[in-house]
Amino acid sequence: MLEKALTGTKRYYGWIAALLVVIGVGFGCYLWQFRFGLGITGMSRDVSWGFYIAQFTFLVGVAASAVMVVLPYYLHNYKAFGRITILGEFLAVASVTMCILFVFVDLGQPIRIMNVLLHPTPNSILFWDMIVLNGYLFLNIIVGWKVLEAERNNVAPAGWLKPLIYLSIPWAVSIHTVTAYLYCGLPGRGFWLTAILAPRFLASAFAAGPAFLILLCMLVRKITKFDPGKEQIQSLGKVVAYATCVSMFFFLCEVFVALYSRIPEETAHLKYLFVGLHGHGVLVPWMWTSVILTSVAIILLVNPVTRKNETVLALACVAVFIGTWIDKGLGMISGGFIPNPFNQVTEYVPTLPEIAIAVGVWALGFLILTALYKIAVTVKEEVAGLI
């Protein structure tokens, strides 16, 4: 089936070429970072994780959200989603690949990465994160590919796939849980030290991931002959609506605990993010943008009249995606490090080469996504006799 990714229209090749250019720029900057060290980024002794790890955290969520189409179809026999499970699974493949790359570009000594396997350390959550991320990648590649192949050959998927599909459901939950455990088990980092971090991560993941999937479905319908379906998009819309509500609820629970208890270690981080601390607050406008976008999206998504209007739905999905990206991709990591253990503020702003490397990784993810979607959509078109 792979050959289907190699043939396409001029527009398809143009898009691939554009992605390759962006990847090339990112790779060039990475070589610079490889030679000089992580000093070319904006990270510091106080904010020792930055943009890379934040993107990783956000994308683990996008990857995990594939379960939102897999679960209703395979566990509840919700037939409509059978049409789009492949889109969810291939989105997961692209996202997990980006996650692994973001961890890689964040390493100070990348050539020593195999030390994680040479000296396996089960008490480190990073060890488990490596296992769940790679496992999830393989599960989705195998399941997505074999089910698509069966569809193409007009036969039922092989029986041995069933256990893997069922396994992929709790596995999806595990990848974001383990990712939250990276942060929420650290003493002295008050912003992350909360039992609700994993649930909060999952809720925002099930908001942002399906929101992105809706936008991808609309795009697929527009530029190919395959229609993912109106019902499918509307059902995903409901998932986004309630996941966004739950995510907002969890966030407000955090705000209550911090502000009502008035424990300085709890409030300091929220203060830094939303009103500024010790006269510093580069993230303040971003965080309020995030809250406003998410709030507006909730109103538009919960109200059936606006949700059923696909243009409004698309706008709301963009709002959820950007709002969640700001929350997890900007605020979550910096917010945990600021103020530092000495209650001092060292601010963090990513540098241009750092952003170029991150955008390069995103472009590589989109390249994988484009190729996989091209294959899936072409197979669907063929099976339906559209081409």
Place this chain on the structure above:
Amino acid sequence: MESSKRSFLKIAGISALGLGAKPVFDVMASSGEMAKPKTMKGPKALLAKRWGMVIDTRKLRTEEDLKPMIEICNKIHNVPHYDNPLHEIKWIWSEEFENDFPMQEADFLDDRLKHMPFLTLCNHCNQPPCVRVCPTKATFKREDGIVMMDYHRCIGCRFCMAACPYGSRSFNFRDPRPFIKKLYTGYPTRTKGVVEKCDFCSERLAVGEMPGCVEVSKGALAFGDLDDPNSEVRKLLRDNYAIRRKPALGTGPSVFYIV
């Protein structure tokens, strides 16, 4: 004729190689019988069950008092100096009371204490979170309580920096070697991309010397075995009330401050 000459040279060459290689084979054969390499403690090494430090802040009033300790440490550990504060490497440095003890803020603290510099370094915790999170065991706790770094194993993921509640760890954001004022050959320099911190001068303890900072402290710092009730540090802790940084976190710091 030509071919026999060539085969003669070949045989001669191989025999010469064989003779030359014999000592090498001998060594390899004998090493096969040898047991695994053993590490042994030096005859003069200072030993303890749990190394700890007591800082008598009553004897350290000004930045000037701290300077010799900070300087000797930077010197004998090849700690680089950067102008960019984001890339700073710190092993031992000074902080104010409210920064070292943010949960123990005292509203009406004596001015002397409030603006007095506090010596700040790795606490060599009894339950070190940095060791717990390291994915390669590049940071580890020794039997004598010292929390150490293996600079050659560290992959630079910086999980330990996120886990340390004391801000004791630094990362080499660039090659530190050009920024070392004067190279000290008694301790390794580090490479870019690895984490480092104070290691209680393990290299000095191994040859029977006290940590550098303790040696120049004129008695303000005491170093010894916290597990030995008769040690100097235990005596100091018996006779004085001492505080530790963020005790509520349960990490069990081995650095005590008499205030």
